[in-house]
Amino acid sequence: MTPNANLYEQIRLLYVQVLSMFLGMHHNYKKIKAKVIDTALIKYIHLIDKGFYDDNGKFSWQNIRLLMPPNLEENIRMKYVMLNENEIRLCCLVLFDVDVNDISDILPYKRNTLYVMKTRIKHKTGMTNLKEDLRHFVMAVS
Secondary structure, three states: HHHHHHHHHHHHHHHHHHHHHHHHHHHHHHHHHOOOOOOOHHHHHHHHHHHHHHOOOEEEEHHHHHOOOOOHHHHHHHOOOOOOOHHHHHHHHHHOOOHHHHHHHOOOHHHHHHHHHHHHHHHOOOHHHHHOOOHHHHHHHH
């Protein structure tokens, strides 16, 4: 492994930690939110919601995107033009070791569908190991 590859992996692991912390906060928030019944506290909950959810009440991709390297989505989109938006997002999440349960909270798909999507991505792109092939690609464009 070259020194740059080792450094790249260390940086990737930092992003993994940041995403894990964010998703951990989200899990804690959901537990607390479920217990809030006091109307005075509900206004504070709505302010926190904006940190996690979009206007439609779905997990905000923009917030997740801010926790990833700049231009990651665009680089994957340019290299793999055959992928749709949610497939590109799945690639980003797989690259940074996001758990499949968390992915199903972020993307509008169930676990079984995510498995099918990963298989479809491999077929469309010719990748054999989605995470490793994405790592090599991102290292090449970084």
